[in-house]
Amino acid sequence: MKKNQALRNAGLFFLFGGPSLIAFTLVFLIPFVVGLYLTFTKWDVVNNDGSFVGFVNYVEVFRDKSFLTQLWFTIRYVFFTVIFSNVLAFLIALALTTGIKGERWIRTGYFTPNLIGGIVLGYLWQSLFSRVMPFLGQKYGWPLFETSWLTDTDKAFWALVIATSWQLAGYLMIIYIAGITGVPKDVIEAAKMDGAGNFTILRKVVLRLSIPAVVVCVFLSVSRSFLTYDLNLSLTKGGPFNSTELATYHIVQKAFLSNQYGVGQAEAIVLFVIVAAVALTQSYLLKKLEVES
Amino acid sequence: MSARRAGRFLKHVLIYAGLVVFLSPFLIVILNSFKKTQYFVENPIALPDTFSFANYIDAFHKMNFMQGFINTLLITVFGVFVIILFSSMTGYLFVRFDWKVNKILFFIMLAAMTVPFQVIMIPLVMLYGNLGLLDSKAMLIFMYMGFGVPLGVFTFHGFIKGISYELEESSFLDGCSRLRTFFQIVFPLLKPVVVTLIVLDVLWIWNDYLLPSLVLLSPSNRTLPLSTYAFFSSYSVDYGPLMAGLVMTIIPVLILYLILQDYVIRGITEGALK
Numbered sequence: 001m002k003k004n005q006a007l008r009n010a011g012l013f014f015l016f017g018g019p020s021l022i023a024f025t026l027v028f029l030i031p032f033v034v035g036l037y038l039t040f041t042k043w044d045v046v047n048n049d050g051s052f053v054g055f056v057n058y059v060e061v062f063r064d065k066s067f068l069t070q071l072w073f074t075i076r077y078v079f080f081t082v083i084f085s086n087v088l089a090f091l092i093a094l095a096l097t098t099g100i101k102g103e104r105w106i107r108t109g110y111f112t113p114n115l116i117g118g119i120v121l122g123y124l125w126q127s128l129f130s131r132v133m134p135f136l137g138q139k140y141g142w143p144l145f146e147t148s149w150l151t152d153t154d155k156a157f158w159a160l161v162i163a164t165s166w167q168l169a170g171y172l173m174i175i176y177i178a179g180i181t182g183v184p185k186d187v188i189e190a191a192k193m194d195g196a197g198n199f200t201i202l203r204k205v206v207l208r209l210s211i212p213a214v215v216v217c218v219f220l221s222v223s224r225s226f227l228t229y230d231l232n233l234s235l236t237k238g239g240p241f242n243s244t245e246l247a248t249y250h251i252v253q254k255a256f257l258s259n260q261y262g263v264g265q266a267e268a269i270v271l272f273v274i275v276a277a278v279a280l281t282q283s284y285l286l287k288k289l290e291v292e293s
Numbered sequence: 294m295s296a297r298r299a300g301r302f303l304k305h306v307l308i309y310a311g312l313v314v315f316l317s318p319f320l321i322v323i324l325n326s327f328k329k330t331q332y333f334v335e336n337p338i339a340l341p342d343t344f345s346f347a348n349y350i351d352a353f354h355k356m357n358f359m360q361g362f363i364n365t366l367l368i369t370v371f372g373v374f375v376i377i378l379f380s381s382m383t384g385y386l387f388v389r390f391d392w393k394v395n396k397i398l399f400f401i402m403l404a405a406m407t408v409p410f411q412v413i414m415i416p417l418v419m420l421y422g423n424l425g426l427l428d429s430k431a432m433l434i435f436m437y438m439g440f441g442v443p444l445g446v447f448t449f450h451g452f453i454k455g456i457s458y459e460l461e462e463s464s465f466l467d468g469c470s471r472l473r474t475f476f477q478i479v480f481p482l483l484k485p486v487v488v489t490l491i492v493l494d495v496l497w498i499w500n501d502y503l504l505p506s507l508v509l510l511s512p513s514n515r516t517l518p519l520s521t522y523a524f525f526s527s528y529s530v531d532y533g534p535l536m537a538g539l540v541m542t543i544i545p546v547l548i549l550y551l552i553l554q555d556y557v558i559r560g561i562t563e564g565a566l567k
Contacts, residue, residue, distance in 0.1 A: 009390070009392075012386070012390070012471060013386065013390075013392075013394075015382075015471075015472065016382040016383060016385060016386035016471075016475075017382070017383045017386045017387075017395075017398070019375075019379040019382075019438075020379040020380055020382070020383040020438070020442040020445075020446065021383070021398065023375075023379070023435060023438040023439040023442060024402065024405070024439050024442050024443065025439075026435075026439060027413075027417070027435065027436045027438070027439025027440060028405055028408075028413060028439050028440065028443075029401075029405075030416075030420070031413045031416040031417040031420060032405075032408065032412065032413060032416070034416040034419075034420060035412060035413065035415060035416035038415065038416055038419075092311075095304070095307075095308050095311075096308070098304070100304070100305065100308055101305065104554075106308060106309070106312055107558065108550075108551075108554050109312050109315070109316060110312065110315060111550075111557070111558075112316065112319070112547070112550070114496070115496065115500075115543065115546045115547055115550050116500065116542070116543055116546070117499070117500025117501065117502055117518050118500070118502060119500075119502045119518045119521050119522050120500075120518070120521060120539055120542050120543060123521065123525050123535065123539060124318055124319075124322055124539055125318065127322070127325075127532060127535070127536070128318055128321065131333070131334070131337055131532065132321055132337045132338065135336065135337050135338070136338070166315075166318070171561065174558055174561045174562060175561065175562060178562045223409075227409050227410075227411060229411075229502075229503050230502040230503065230518070233502075233522070234522065234525065248411055248503075251411060251415075252414075252503075255414075255415045255418075256418070256507070261415055261419060264415050265412075265415045265416065268411045268412045268414075268415065269412060271409075271411060271412075272408065272409055272411065272412045275409065276407065
């Protein structure tokens with residue numbers, strides 16, 4: 001009888017859990033473990049040599065000047081993208097929660113950039129930066145736009161930041177709207193009664209009570225912008241002269257063009273650790289600001 | 294009173310004007326998709342003299358749009374279908390049977406959700422490449438299943454926890470099997486989460502570039518993001534058809550979005566607040 005029950009349970013387990021667990025194991029778990037192992041071996045495709053080398057690959061990561069430069073480039077890109085996209089998203093959300101006619105359609109409109117993937121997004125902005133803006137700059141004599149932003153390292157950096165923020169803002173806006181609508185009306189009324197001005201209410205009441213939404217949005221924008229690849233490929237293609245390669249771009253090149261699997265994988269793990277550390281630290285710090293309503 | 298009304302009016306003007314500026318990149322692309330490349334280069338913000346679909350026909354052929362569209366559609370539909378089907382079953386298993394193995398597996402899946410694809414891609418391509426399993430749409434769908442299952446299980450787990458067990462009990466008394474009970478009693482109740490997951494997974498798979506670019510090697514397997522990339526890297530000066538190509542790639546998702554927009558918004562809000 002007992003054996004029967006155990007058999008039945010095993011059957012249930014494989015029936016309900018089997019397919020997804022097999023896929024998860026084969027596609028995620030095994031590659032993940034192999035990936036960790038890979039970073040300690042001398043793997044490269046050409047000589048098929050899988051000998052154990054210890055921490056050599058990790059040392060290599062921190063010796064690779066171009067990786068470090070690009071990591072710093074990525075960190076700056078993340079920093080500005082997170083600020084721009086969150087401020088913009090918060091402002092739009094704020095404007096949309098004050099009773100606007102056709103709010104639903106405006107929200108839909110601001111969200112549309114999120115329907116397209118990084119490749120299309122990049123090509124769309126590429127034609128704006130390399131054709132439309134120089135045209136306007138030359139026609140109206142705006143020196144800032146006279147030449148294509150994508151041919152200049154500093155301006156190409158801002159092109160990446162702008163294109164990413166444009167897309168992310170519409171996504172984060174949705175979360176901010178939910179956060180702001182969750183602020184109880186009576187708290188705002190009470191603050192008004194106490195003679196607080198609009199700006200004070202915004203700063204001390206609305207913003208403080210939307211901290212949970214801020215935490216989520218900063219977390220999302222940090223992790224998404226750290227891992228940008230498609231947009232980088234289609235907007236700047238790492239150029240001019242490899243000066244705008246974000247971390248993922250570098251890793252893909254390292255692994256699949258230079259065939260250095262071990263070092264590439266070690267760089268991917270370093271990137272993951274950095275993303276996790278930054279994302280968790282910001283959550284921890286911002287959560288301290290949280291107040292109960 | 295009239296000052297307040299003026300203020301309200303001004304606010305509306307600002308928000309609508311802001312939206313037009315925000316969406317101007319789209320407007321410029323649509324505008325130029327109807328113009329000859331020569332006119333785009335001369336003046337990219339002028340209205341076209343005549344609306345011509347020549348660019349669309351050109352792009353449709355050059356980027357092999359139909360094939361890309363069908364590939365993307367197949368991969369997205371089957372990918373989303375298997376993710377939803379199997380992760381709902383596994384979510385159910387993890388909620389209704391608190392065996393130790395289930396708890397451990399659930400925890401592993403939660404942890405997996407924090408690991409970015411970048412950490413998996415190199416060993417994935419190496420292993421499956423060595424076995425000669427790359428360049429197949431079926432394999433890509435299987436991979437989407439493996440990557441999509443954790444979020445699915447997590448979402449279904451949270452929802453099924455809130456469904457009372459009594460409903461199912463009466464079904465067992467009637468002699469129904471677990472599987473039948475799941476599909477007849479439990480699954481219909483999952484509709485809200487199913488729609489949310491469909492939205493999130495469609496947006497992800499339809500637009501994904503990195504994974505298919507590593508897996509699908511032959512041109513006949515290309516998805517739309519891949520054919521957009523191929524198209525742009527080989528015709529980078531012919532802006533007219535390129536603009537038309539962008540518009541055509543966006544339209545299918547746009548239609549889906551307009552139909553499901555409330556679910557999209559809800560899905561993102563719920564997904565984020567969890």
